[in-house]
Amino acid sequence: MVNMGSRFRMAKKLLVDVDCGVDDAQAIMMALAVPDVQILGVTCVHGNTTTENVCKNVLRVLKACCKLEIPVFRGASKPILGITRNASYFHGVDGLGDAPDPEAPGLDMVQKEGAVSAMIRIATEHPGEVTLVATGPLTNLALAVRLDPTFPQKLKGLYIMGGNTESRGNTTVCGEFNFVSDPEAAYIVLNDYLCPVYITSWEFTCRHKLPWEFCDEWLSQDNEKAKFMKRIFQHSMNEAYSPQSEKELVDGFGFVSCDSYAMAAAVDDSFVTEYEQVAVTVELAGTCTRGMMVLDTLELLNKKHKAFLLKRVDMDKFKSLLINALK
Amino acid sequence: MVNMGSRFRMAKKLLVDVDCGVDDAQAIMMALAVPDVQILGVTCVHGNTTTENVCKNVLRVLKACCKLEIPVFRGASKPILGITRNASYFHGVDGLGDAPDPEAPGLDMVQKEGAVSAMIRIATEHPGEVTLVATGPLTNLALAVRLDPTFPQKLKGLYIMGGNTESRGNTTVCGEFNFVSDPEAAYIVLNDYLCPVYITSWEFTCRHKLPWEFCDEWLSQDNEKAKFMKRIFQHSMNEAYSPQSEKELVDGFGFVSCDSYAMAAAVDDSFVTEYEQVAVTVELAGTCTRGMMVLDTLELLNKKHKAFLLKRVDMDKFKSLLINALK
Amino acid sequence: MVNMGSRFRMAKKLLVDVDCGVDDAQAIMMALAVPDVQILGVTCVHGNTTTENVCKNVLRVLKACCKLEIPVFRGASKPILGITRNASYFHGVDGLGDAPDPEAPGLDMVQKEGAVSAMIRIATEHPGEVTLVATGPLTNLALAVRLDPTFPQKLKGLYIMGGNTESRGNTTVCGEFNFVSDPEAAYIVLNDYLCPVYITSWEFTCRHKLPWEFCDEWLSQDNEKAKFMKRIFQHSMNEAYSPQSEKELVDGFGFVSCDSYAMAAAVDDSFVTEYEQVAVTVELAGTCTRGMMVLDTLELLNKKHKAFLLKRVDMDKFKSLLINALK
Amino acid sequence: MVNMGSRFRMAKKLLVDVDCGVDDAQAIMMALAVPDVQILGVTCVHGNTTTENVCKNVLRVLKACCKLEIPVFRGASKPILGITRNASYFHGVDGLGDAPDPEAPGLDMVQKEGAVSAMIRIATEHPGEVTLVATGPLTNLALAVRLDPTFPQKLKGLYIMGGNTESRGNTTVCGEFNFVSDPEAAYIVLNDYLCPVYITSWEFTCRHKLPWEFCDEWLSQDNEKAKFMKRIFQHSMNEAYSPQSEKELVDGFGFVSCDSYAMAAAVDDSFVTEYEQVAVTVELAGTCTRGMMVLDTLELLNKKHKAFLLKRVDMDKFKSLLINALK
Numbered sequence A, B, C, D: 001m002v003n004m005g006s007r008f009r010m011a012k013k014l015l016v017d018v019d020c021g022v023d024d025a026q027a028i029m030m031a032l033a034v035p036d037v038q039i040l041g042v043t044c045v046h047g048n049t050t051t052e053n054v055c056k057n058v059l060r061v062l063k064a065c066c067k068l069e070i071p072v073f074r075g076a077s078k079p080i081l082g083i084t085r086n087a088s089y090f091h092g093v094d095g096l097g098d099a100p101d102p103e104a105p106g107l108d109m110v111q112k113e114g115a116v117s118a119m120i121r122i123a124t125e126h127p128g129e130v131t132l133v134a135t136g137p138l139t140n141l142a143l144a145v146r147l148d149p150t151f152p153q154k155l156k157g158l159y160i161m162g163g164n165t166e167s168r169g170n171t172t173v174c175g176e177f178n179f180v181s182d183p184e185a186a187y188i189v190l191n192d193y194l195c196p197v198y199i200t201s202w203e204f205t206c207r208h209k210l211p212w213e214f215c216d217e218w219l220s221q222d223n224e225k226a227k228f229m230k231r232i233f234q235h236s237m238n239e240a241y242s243p244q245s246e247k248e249l250v251d252g253f254g255f256v257s258c259d260s261y262a263m264a265a266a267v268d269d270s271f272v273t274e275y276e277q278v279a280v281t282v283e284l285a286g287t288c289t290r291g292m293m294v295l296d297t298l299e300l301l302n303k304k305h306k307a308f309l310l311k312r313v314d315m316d317k318f319k320s321l322l323i324n325a326l327k
């Protein structure tokens, strides 16, 4: 890694693909706060809420951070097969805690160019330099590689929040939300993105919870960003100790900002201290397991490409990144 | 139908999406020979051969008909999931009977714009006027509707050669070639194209064979188009009575130009004399039936949109259209 | 065939496995009326109604024909996987038209020995002589071959009413009632019964309807059997022209005694005039096609054993057999 | 539990269903060495080797322990669907390390009565008293509940070695050997055995390995049983550090006598110190996950019956039980 410790290190160029719920917002704000990170665009996808709402939410987040100059692109409104799940509305119906802002920016600020077209164009303009961080269903990424098979090889790397490693479901019996929201897209991405792929699984995030005490302190900072976060996060926090949360969470209660782990790995090379390298795919045909991530530990699938699964991380760095996000 | 019997009828505007094997070539040549039909573009897709070869083949066909001014667009090189079947090479490895032409046009004549982008643009430029004829795997069409959900409603209609109605397989146990080559694409198109959709099934084409005697006579016309067709068709004709053909064909031997039936229906409103209207979808999960078209005769799927399945046609008109194609 | 035309031909030994609805009753009564046919036992299985009701119904049929000496055995009450479908109650909740008989024989007349055990025992006692006629879900047959892998080879032949040949569903989108009621059992039987297997498909029966006029005349015979049939058949006849029947039936309305075709083929060697020989199996994994019979016309499954599918029959013989059944 | 600490406790009555590889042998020998345990019969099933070999192996084990009076029954030779996997021959082709014994008992010592019939009969003779321990594919158990739906409720409890809890495959990508060898049987048993069911998963056994040093010491006991075990175990021990073993094992190398954990739980009520109670089923339809055990932690399947998954055990007791087995 040539850029570590250098005074003149190049800015990290990021493309961020989100279904902007609250943890996507936290991840975006984390990235915006890192000095040497440049977000070239935010692409929106269905997931926590409609693509329209996702666009609105991203604009609100950018406005809260005074970064409305970053272009926002509208992406797919449906998964690949078009079979939309009933949304869980964990983050509220509007995806941001149902705490609307009358002064929120309008959808006219969304770019005319579509998300998939923009992703391909931006990666082509910066070959080998763009890190793609995907924290929603992978529909846009799947469409991009079908339209331009060379898209993945133009990327520096891909960071995904999604999938599970131990068949632990948080949405269907064995399925994690982002992957089961578009199993075919997840399958396409895990099989056709031959660039370095870094995966933050549901079980990983659960095993790296923060205490709610940290969260309380984090949100109590006296500034606009913290107030914004506190407002949009209230809805989810109210559900934090519900029976449903208890069933979903692995290893007990706590504050799990899922998407932020993928972002932290993307923006700070020293955050992850251990990866597991293993070929992965997605089950498409199962009754209970459709959308489940599959680890080919027995090497039966004859896949040469292996993904990097986050295994150990520096939680102090994670806390710092979060704290800086709201400064 | 305002255009029937009128001396001043408007030209039919066609977009043709092909995996240009020999019957795609026959279908294209049929359309080119109809006076009031205007082909706005030919989009290419994987299928009978690679997308590269399909582009080359289309250019050869257009050249043989002195219509190289029609733009040709390169489309998807893989099915939606990226799982490529071993091609059957029924039409030869190059898709056109392995009878290469040293003076064939080069790939530089293919448009820079991609097929999916062109399809959306052209339909948007002529709202409600474009008839799309698809005679290969439906990958381009599936991508188009995901990138622009309003694309189908901009079309006048969609004519498909593909699928089967009685579980009669010609490629897999219960699968027809175009559909099993990209089951997800076929599923997406049958479920998301809510415009009028006309389907020519494998069984239908088999039940409307022409005698080989007709074909012999057809090819014996003394002109460049007939000679071109004779050269590219020889490879398939040699297989016409093979044991494999016997297993594939429904109702005995004969000349079946599959893609031409869909084209005939698109270019001549009086060709089809009876349709069956029924909701259709595609089986994705079956072991033997993956890619099979499914007719919901019991109306269990609660689909409002019904497709028009070709049932009876005027075979004399079909012969005329074919004969004119080589004039 | 040694028994044709001979004055001293050996009695045909039959085992009949039923889910006794009205057409099962018609089939049983058909067999009972044929002079040289001996029914060694009737085994009962879930299907049109509960196994309890099936046992009661069989006893009522035997009583109506004064043949209560034929042993009746209780079989499986659930399909192999245990997933019971909501019954359609086409033949009424009790399976015999909801026309109860206060003097019906009690369940104490059912044998202590279970159906599967009895099937294996009887076939073992008459090796090579027993013809098994199965007109319900194939659960008992599937269990029999797992308990005694040599059971099929002890049979003279197996006649099945079930499955479809053209993906035409009468119960699920692509599924015929008997097969979708236990897809795994159908799969096991079609793959493990290597004896001669004769299949009467749903489409075949629909294409060999009788006019309702024949039925009216048939039921108007003035005797106990005809009166019995008239009573139990009334419920189904009332549904004969319903919208649901219209969707289910292939090729229009009429009187279709499905199970009777399989029985006619079993008891009269000259009834079937043409079979199609083809390897068959059952789709287990499909969303719309689970339980659908699959014909391997392309010979891709490498199965040596081929089933005989009824294709053409002598309808005059069929009428005679039916008429004799109620004499 | 009335039997704890009592001098006059009743003997535990065991039925053992095995596909007798080496760890099945270890489990049987463990049970035979426990004073208050009475094995009423050993039923044999396909799995590690053919059912014939399994019968032979069980007889050899019983002979080595001078317990040939225990009846041995031959069970299913194929899984429910009849699709036999290529055996892995982890325990050698004959299942017992390919170390044949010329003086092994002959198959004439196997009972005439079949395994399924015997299981039902024995449970019926001792209602509520019989503990069933199943350490192979669950085919016999699945057949038993279909033949006699009341069989499970006649049992005191069922102890299974099989399935996985974290999608960790040891045979297929996500499948454990016993379950993937007959996924339908595992499905039937997990869904239809409503008695107390105790499950020892693959991951559990891997996380409770013993050091190979213990094994060496264990086998070095100077007596006939230890010599017998040493001979039949050599083949597997040679594979203990192979690359294949490394991929299969969770959490590193070591001695894992899978089947013995299920037996220890069955024979010693104080062995298990913590269970996880959760509804379980088996995925049947997946491409990578067919045969995988599914934990319904989100309680989406609406199953009332929950299984007991072994979570913590007393490893000192386990060692004692093993040591006594070879004394």
Ligand SMILES: [Ca+2]
Pocket: A018, A019, A020, A021, A023, A024, A047, A048, A135, A136, A259
């Ligand atoms: Ca997200």
Ligand SMILES: [Ca+2]
Pocket: B018, B019, B020, B021, B023, B024, B048, B135, B136, B259
């Ligand atoms: Ca074509």
Ligand SMILES: [Ca+2]
Pocket: C018, C019, C020, C021, C023, C024, C048, C135, C136, C259
């Ligand atoms: Ca029946």
Ligand SMILES: [Ca+2]
Pocket: D018, D019, D020, D021, D023, D024, D047, D048, D135, D136, D259
């Ligand atoms: Ca075992």
